[in-house]
């Protein structure tokens with residue numbers, strides 16, 4: 001089985017180097033995956049921009065237009081926390097296209113991983129927490145509307161609750177939203193996912209992995225989704241600047257491997273997006289995100 005990897009050079013546009021959001025991590029992740037021998041640049045799949053009509057399956061059209069043209073209100077700018085630029089707007093639309101391509105590849109090959117994605121705080125008509133358009137909600141609406149799938153399950157392991165996804169898919173019964181997050185982390189006011197698994201501050205590898213295993217053993221047979229959208233946020237790591245959980249590198253690898261094996265073992269296609277991860281040490285952060293892609297290769301039996 002091949003491991004399709006999705007990336008575009010638009011992903012890391014020029015950006016203030018000292019900003020809390022590490023915009024260069026996507027390019028550094030690409031470099032890490034090439035340098036570590038997992039892939040080569042020519043093998044990476046480059047996505048198109050996501051068409052506005054597809055974004056509009058999940059988002060308010062005037063919000064989409066406002067963002068693309070740099071016309072968000074001051075309040076929305078504050079909630080977003082990212083300075084607008086044309087390059088960032090193009091990056092944002094491109095990255096949703098990337099998640100879309102990742103979904104298509106996963107449906108075709110059984111598995112695919114994005115080198116971006118997981119913008120789960122974005123809401124129907126406003127941004128939040130560094131997230132502008134919600135790729136997980138867009139893909140779910142698109143695949144369901146196109147009849148490509150009967151049911152999707154979003155397994156969101158970012159340390160922050162997938163509140164935007166939960167709200168945007170609240171009235172879509174064939175998109176099951178599952179969020180494993182630290183209760184004490186952002187957002188303070190949580191939404192209602194179909195399944196919220198709130199974890200206490202400080203939880204480490206073994207307790208966390210047990211929760212992941214139990215959740216998947218219960219939820220996958222219960223819903224039998226046609227695609228799992230896996231948000232492999234690394235802000236659960238003990239060295240993350242924002243997350244309050246305490247996973248190690250080995251714990252992250254074990255988590256990613258478990259999620260992917262649970263899906264593939266049941267013949268359920270799975271797509272991975274990288275989700276959140278925050279650190280001043282950008283190289284360490286890129287490597288941490290790359291655990292997802294290396295775990296996927298390991299699950300597929302590639303020599304490491």
Ligand SMILES: [Zn+2]
Pocket residue numbers: 158159160233235275276277
């Ligand atoms: Zn996060």
